[in-house]
Amino acid sequence: MADKVTFTRTAVQANVDVVVETSFINLLKLIYDMKPVVRRFSQLEVKSGWRLELKSKEIYAVSSKNKKEDMMQGIRGDESPLSFIQAASCYHLLNTHIDSEQIPWDEEAIIDDVYVKTLVHHGLWPFGELARSMNPLFFYDSLNHPVVIFFTYHRERKNIIVKHIHRFDLVGYGLKYGSRTWAVRDKEQVTMKRIK
Numbered sequence: 001m002a003d004k005v006t007f008t009r010t011a012v013q014a015n016v017d018v019v020v021e022t023s024f025i026n027l028l029k030l031i032y033d034m035k036p037v038v039r040r041f042s043q044l045e046v047k048s049g050w051r052l053e054l055k056s057k058e059i060y061a062v063s064s065k066n067k068k069e070d071m072m073q074g075i076r077g078d079e080s081p082l083s084f085i086q087a088a089s090c091y092h093l094l095n096t097h098i099d100s101e102q103i104p105w106d107e108e109a110i111i112d113d114v115y116v117k118t119l120v121h122h123g124l125w126p127f128g129e130l131a132r133s134m135n136p137l138f139f140y141d142s143l144n145h146p147v148v149i150f151f152t153y154h155r156e157r158k159n160i161i162v163k164h165i166h167r168f169d170l171v172g173y174g175l176k177y178g179s180r181t182w183a184v185r186d187k188e189q190v191t192m193k194r195i196k
Contacts, residue, residue: 005081006135009112014040031055043083050074081138088148088166109152126185159185
């Protein structure tokens, strides 16, 4: 892991107020324009001449040659660590428009070390001391792919920490995403699952 950069939880959250909501591109076919979601992030934009569309619970990018691509292929940024952190969050925010059985995305669930200390101070942190940092992290893996990792804390049914791993393509913002339950607190017992 080279060039590790840590961030606060607010870096992962959308940072531009966009008044325009997603809108119809084609009312008859119920196609929605998803560009306003991308505009919520200062370091990202939809590629010139491309469209980002939602139709039948599927989001895809449409190239200037009208070819359908994975939704993240239509997004570009300045390739800074912050842009990759924002792209990871944008990926989740775009996916909120698709029905999913996964834990719903909530930017407020993202944690960092300062937020954990605040929860501990108020007696709301059930996991005790953790041996590792919870700060969002950017780095390049051994094959030079940009990688973003962050954690979310969920209290809906039981106390859970989820680790989110985003591995970007060598060029552009296409990504592979995986998540794992990193810790679970069931009543009086805490189970820690360590993932490398």
